[in-house]
Amino acid sequence: MKKLLLNRLIDERIVAIIRGVTGEGFDGLIGTLVENDIHIMEVTVDTPGVYEKIERIKTQYSDQVAIGAGTVLDSETARLAISAGAEFLVSPSLHLDVIKTAKRYGKTVLPGCMTPTEIVQAYEAGADAIKVFPASVVGPKYFRELSGPLGHIPLLPTGGVNLDNARDYLDAGAVAIGLGSALVGRGGQVMDLADVKEKAKAFREVVKG
Template structure:
């Protein structure tokens, strides 16, 4: 079951970071992203009524996309998110407690790391994938270089990923990328331009397909 979810999560190569979207628009935003082919949706815990949004999204899109919680800073938050239905836990930092709680309930866990030491530590503690964050500071060359000695550890850059650079990260060996602001176009959301948001999501998934060839 978990392996199946992991495969689906990585299928599109994109985890969309849904952060602080207005409560009444969040489901429409997720609908547009899923229609654009994105298979990983992360609702951040600092969003309004995040747990409700996760629960709702899981009911509606659970068979098309993998729904998870982001910005999870501790085991307690991880537990609440899992109770709400989150299939994966995405964290900006490396917390052994967060990994342990996620593993206890058989959920996918992707902690944030910045150095080769943290990458290995996260993996030894049981991370399924490591979130290299903020990727904008490290660049795609970092992924390429670190994959030399640590190629067995799946890496997912997040932070500063755009249409312009996503292909180079995938080509450098990233299994997927976490994409926030450059995908969740504020103007489109504000103006309810859902077709444009779906189109943008499709542009991202197409970039991944090209990079994986």
């Protein structure tokens, strides 16, 4: 399952990051993403009712959507997310206990790292791919430099990735991109769903490359 999910990530190349969205806006957002071929999503654990939301997506969309939990900072949160149906765990920073928990339950895990030392440490601990965050601080050139000595480690930039630079990250060696505000809006305020639809289509075209 872990290998299949990683292959799907590399194939589809987009992870939608949903933070703080509640109410009817949440269901509409998920439906719009699915309808426009965005099938890998993480709901951050600081979103109200996150575990119920993960469970609902898992039930409603079954094999259509790979649903994960984001901003997972400790093993207890990891276990709760997995119990709710999360297929993968994402962190903004490196937490070895989260990696260990994910491995114990056979789930994919993407810890957040910045330096080469963190990236190697996380990968050796069992991470499936590395979330480089915040990517805007280092830019696409950093990924190109890393692709030499660390080209065997899948890297996913998150934080500041947008339509203007997404292709640059992929061309520099990133296997996929994490999209939050550039795709779905910021701080729980969802873009108009028509805008989400257009953004989704535009990003899909970009990643086709």
